[in-house]
Amino acid sequence: MPFQPLLPKTSTDFRGGDKPGTWIDGTVNLFRDLGDTLEFDAGINTEINSVPSPWSRPLQFISAFKNANYPSRDWLIAQYRGLLATLALAENLRLDITVSSVQLPDLQDNQFAKCIWGLRPRDEDSVLSINPDQGAWSEIFLFELDGVVIGMTSPATLICPTGYFPHQIKSRISWLKWETVYNQKYGRNDELGFFQDPIQNGLAANHKNILSPWLADLRNAVLNNPINADLSGNVARILDEFIDQLNVRGDGRYQPCEQPTPFGMPLGHKFTALHPAAAVIQDSHVKVIPSRGRNDELYIIDPRNLPGILGIPTRDINVIGSAPLENFDPNLHRGGNERFATPRDFFLDELYYSETPGLLPGSWLDQTVRTAKIDNLTILLPFHSWVQDYFSSEDLERNVSIRLIDSGHPRKISISLTMQLSGVERRVPYTVRQDFDLIPENRLSDDYPTIALWPNLPSNGAVQWTEFFLLESVSDQVGVSYSFQIQQPTDDGILTNRLIGQESYHYWKSNQRPDILEAQKDGRLIGMIPLKTPQLAPGAIDTWAVGVDFGTSFTNIYMRKGNQNPEPFQLNPALLKVTLGSEVKFKAFHDHIYRDFFIPDVLEPLGNVPPMSTAITTLGWQEPVNGVAQCMTEARIYYPNLSFGKFSQSVKTNIKWENFKYQKPFLSFLVRLISAQAAMENVQTIEWSISYPSAFSRAELNQYRVTWQDVLNDIKGITGQTHTLNPLQTESIAFSKYFADILGQTMVHTTCIDVGGGTSDLSIWRNNELIHQASVPFAGRDMFHNLLRSKL
Template sequence: MTQAPHGQDYIPQLPDIDPETSKLDPQRSGFWTGSSGVVLANIGTSLKVPDLPEGERTIDSIPDLWARPLLFTRALYDTRHKLHGQVLAEWRGMLALVALWETRSLSLEVRSLELPTNPNRTNPAFVRAAALLCPTEALSEDTPWEKVNVFYYDDRPIGMASPTTLVCTAVSTQGRLDERVSWQKGGALADPCDFLSTAERGAVSFWLKKLSEELIESLGPIKGRPRSLLNSLTRLLSEFCKSLGEPVDSQVSERELGLSVGLYRLLDRPLRTREIGLQQSAVALVPSAGFQPVRSLLVLETELAQKWAVNPAEVPVYGRTTLAGIDFRALDPDKPGQIGREVLQGAAWRTPELFFCERLLLIAPDNVADRFEGIREVEGQKNLLFDGRPAVPILPIRGELLDYLSAADLQERIRLFMEKDGSIRVEMRLTLVGVNNKPRSLTIKHLYSREAIDCRTTVPIIEIWPHFRSQTWKTYYTYFDTAVRRAQEIFVARPHCGAIHDPEFRPQVFQRSESDVRQLTRTTAPPTALVCTAQFPDVSAPVEVGFLLLQDFPTVQTSDAAWSLGIDFGTSATQVYYQSGGSDEPEPLEIPRQFLRVTPVSADDLDRLTTYFLPPFVPETPFLTLFRPEVGTERTPYIRGNIRYLKPGTLAKLLNQEGVHSGFKWSDNEEGKQLLAGFLEQLALQCAAAAAGRGARTVRWHVSYPSVFSRGANAFLKSTWRTIARNCDLPCRDDELVFRTESEAAARFFKQKQGIPFTETICIDIGGGTSDISVWEETSLQQQCSIRFAGETLFMDLLKANPSVLGIFNPDWERRLIEAKRGTNFYAEADSLLRAGREEIFERLPMVVDTTNRQDRIYRFIHLISLGTAGLVFYAGLLVRRLVEQKRWASKTLPYVCIGGNGARMFRWLSLGQEFDQEAAQHRLFRKVLEASTSLEAGAAFGVAISKLPKAEAAFGLIVPSKILFKREEEAKIELAGENFSLGVAADAPIDDAETWKWNLKAEVLASGLKAPATFKFLRTFIDAYNTYAATHESLARKVVYNDGVEKLVRDSVQEYLNSQKGIDEAAIVVEPIFITALKALLKLETDAWVGGK
């Protein structure tokens, strides 16, 4: 008894007597009477027991280990029992749990315990007490109370098997069941009828009916109390079935719960789940049209069924699992391929939060006028502000969605909302397969607080090339550059195009320092998005922050057009012409920009684009042959390095510091070959992109080469071009890859473009490294050759020896030339200077030169140019002389002379800045030396024609119709010795002059060892002719002193060259005619005298 407030004891009283059920006789109070033992039972029956308070599910005052199952049995079968409704609901709930444990992937298991039938003191006290108090009433003798089977859910007991009711629940299951068991209420199982799907109700009804039938069959004809229990049990099962509805034929699983005792075996096999594939999964993400992701994504959302207004069990997920069977708490993000016991094949699950990045990155450039180009804006983006400034968001969605949804679809599905507190809500609408394959939408959301938002004002450089798409084009490059900005100030982006990339196309990273990082990625389709990462102070590794969606690239309609491309790859400069139709005249190809600049780029950053990728301008044509290689990279265009273009009118400077190379056309080592290949690969790729961007379907490559190329260099050039043609996105048949000598291609230009008749003609294309000569008669090629005596030797070396000559025009130019001499790119840097200042030089030339003073610095400079170019023309005349002596030249008059190539611009120095024509004084010089070398007379038609488009000749001529000129067989190629020589240094008897000077000097002859002549017959002839002209009025030439001493110096120089060629690999020899070697030596002596002021 407990104490009352004033120290008195509480005296418990029994409830009132229920007059309707009372079995007690009225007695006077205060008298004791004797009665039989039944009186206690009568008292219990007669009491007026009130209803239990809400939430009470048991009477806990019975001191018995077996109180719960005994009470459960009585309350279940006694409809008048105060706990009947509650126990009936729990009983039904427990049976449904057993029936559905497989279909709902429930964490249900059975653990067994067998009590001894004759306990003794060796048994633990609890076991002994349980065995001694064990009930005896049961449905069947083979299902005794001593064999205990306890139901566990997630390792927590929730009930047991009962010999009288089959199942019995624990007093409370509060906190022991998860959301997969949807039929629970107030800490206990509830009647499942209102919680199951239609399909589940029909299946459970079938299972219960089968259970009832098997019970009757198993027990057979029984009597007494077991019969009474069976009748009550089957009645309850029948009523349960009716509550659920009509049974639907279903399958029972082969899986066993572990109930192996007597009647419990009838509960052991649950309903079998109908296995579904990914095609029937209601939660599978529906990809955009045309997308075929490697694996499906299953979107698991706790409120999905509620949003769709369906039962969770009606939402099939995968295999035997429905949405109702998923324990969301147990989902392990590290195991996206497993849901409970279900191992996913070809799929992975995602919950909504896994689609969103942890942080939201905003870009608010300092200059509000700076805009991103080519990106898609989602709803709400235009109104996005951060601290009052317009901001561009990196959409905080994981990049994997780009494999499933197109940029256009994502743009329509993502929305941004500014909240009043400065937070930003991001919503994304997904389309799932839906129940019965009827697509349904699911909107997922994420709120980014101010703390989860980071705003940055600077951006990296991001450009994509080329900016078009076509049926034929499959090569794209994305350039990323930190532009010397700290990682925590910008973001890093990589392209995504929804395609599986070839492993060789992995991103290539170039890092010079922590803040100087470039990344170049090749893809086979236009990128649709840029997946972004960023670094934050509180995280050591980069964090994914989402992506930028890109607009569709402009589509080019592909026609059946075939482009012809003429490539004149020069030592100092390169020219490209194209012809888009058979009847069109070739035109110079301006390399178009063709790129998408994604991020706003400051003026200071533009130089990095030019240096490391593609220029932000259209390069001038022709452009300098410059290449900047990357070290240790793959041999792929752009990734192995890039062509270094110069902006028109600007000077090339500090090229060595940028790692830029020039002059590699003639390199015979591995490094030089790779520079050559890298240059040509990128050039061809840009040319092909220009063609594809204008609708071309195929290309024909026409390539020029100097005939003086060594056999090894010739083979490597052609092999490189065959590889280019084979790998090009625009196909080219083997017979559409055409190689022509530079001399032949240049001649075709003069015939087609300048209308030269080519009856008797010498064509000389003066490049940077070679002069290519062809001799024509009656439009038929008679002879051609290529010599290493061109612009670099004839002009650039003079400037290199004496930069002060340009200082007369501009002191700064002299300083730049001196700086350029310290590096390895003198010719390229000097060329860019001359391009920028050419017109100024020629305008001022007549004013700065003293034509009356043969010691004048510029006068002597012009003299040296005259000497070199006249010697070149003289040598070309020797080719004609050889034809005359072989009776292969019919004409008695001098041939017409055509001068082209970059070197043709030198002739304006000879005419004091004016166009060189028939009126120029030096015109007489070339007639004079040509008469001396050919022994022919000048006719009335003789003239020297200078190209109107210097450096365009070979590229243009490569693609003009072949029928305009006729080509002889390979024997037309010759490297004419030009001077006699002896075979072998030790030979005493020289070979007759008539047999040596006109030899076709071949590599094997040079490799055998030759001896220079004692007297240079034709060099003397040339000097005599030159000096005759130099003595004339206003010749701008000086007399060349050529005595025995000078001739010895020339002979020594020639012999040194001949000795250097002896014994080396013939394939590596670049043949140089003896006359040209001697002429170079003479020009060097004259140059040294000029520099020395002699």
């Protein structure tokens, strides 16, 4: 019986000699056969470090591809698949992978490089079509991600992944597994990662559709005229198994990357087949549907709740491009207007409030708080300012919920916002929610700044108004600031400051209607004030005729809608009072702010429609010589308070006959008031009829006509309405036409006298024909004012 050699356990017996100590000649193949039949239990994730060669990793992969029974074959192939998927999807995952070249023959003056070159694998182990001139292993390319080498090229298997990675790339790739390994050199535990099979470890369904055809192209490149056909066949079978297990239906196709050197330098030979697939733009599942006209690049990052809402795992939830929610890194996808928000990102850290209700009449917040049966609070909406880039005040009103949590101490306010996400097959609702403690440190005083908007017109009406003014009181009569300030209300807002003693005011002028105001305290955002959206009152008539009698003391306005009867024009201030401000405690000061610096919220006197005073106030404007005042910020129509005495010096009167430079500001403001009221009813066309005293000289008449033409040209650019100016008529004729055309009086032997403030205009008619007209400088002020003044 022959003796058995002393060998490890093998799956095949090796015959020994007939006598102990007898040598048997054999070939080198004996060692290969011995290695291939060794039997031992290897851990599935065991790295073999005892192969006496610096080429141990490539040699292990060569062995695993050639030998189906190689002990750690499954683990090595899983890593192989992981690196393949990483390279193929580098563009889609926004992985900035670069390569560096190592040419060993050029490094022979280095002893280590010389040793490596001497121990290189055989040139026959190559799937390339043509080896480089100095041999298959003469040039190696290293793949690096964030400074970490994740693999190298191999002429035998195309790639060879690195065994372990440091933690700095932990969040970059889903199919990395991490283990804690004790570092004997430094006496510490290090977290190290390695590639896993991506199929069961985070590979998204949409990425499978890209990867499968990419692998098919790679397989074809491997089988194209290889040096080692057997090894090429083994590699192709590994790729086929990968493709089969991806289970992609149909003839998948991918778009090659357009860059000629996507890894930073050319690879050459068959390694060009490793170039990544081009980034694919696919529909997002988590894109927020914004308000009309708002930015549409908001994406929700919520791995905890989105899988349940969308019904798919995080690896299949597409955020942007083709990037899945799993391991999504927002920093890799910010290239334009994109914003990636978690639920917490919507809210400020704290909620600010006042213990007096109803301080924000111009915001829907007051009504929402009352609806929630919170009767003793005014709150600021605790959203970050960027929220208004995506949601209008009107949409926030529909989708914000406010609830009081009265149990426990302190009390809490729960704020939630529901929005629509793009979803998988249809839109789905998604809600963010945050609870806030009502703590004393965040309680605001009731001394809110006075904030008002004019004109209060919607942005979606048929008339596209493009001039808005927002007034904010900054400090009161003794220079005390208010409980908060507001930021620039629109991107195009232009600020004008006005100082009167200790009082300070801001005017914000903008081309678009402010929608949401940001409140600040000590330079820090403390909340938002979303404004109410005005509702149009459209009528069936889109044309108005407006007549203006510009008088010395008073101005009368009549209007006719379409073919209806003329009627006195009831002016509506079209004002939005955003805050109560000083009205809470100081009603007289409140009246002063609106009357002297803006527009009264009630145009006095009440009841019948009276003529309006022909007066303008320039309070706060440091009037330059020959300067022409601008509407609102420098000059405003003045509405007298009958309980006050005489006008202050800032109120300009007699602008018809003497203070000519105030005519245009007065008429501009008047036309804006009338046009804004027309816009609320979607009126597209206004026809203007203007009267003038026959006492005007030719120069005065020409200047008056030019002023009206300028005013109407200006308003056309602001409203987009059609404004036409009829030929001017004398006040005497206009007055007599009222009796003839409206009252139906026959003008047989008739004299009409229009007694104004500075002149009386008369016309004489016979048989309905004008015989004579004149204007005399004796009128109301001579009959009443001067007479009464002499008796005082």
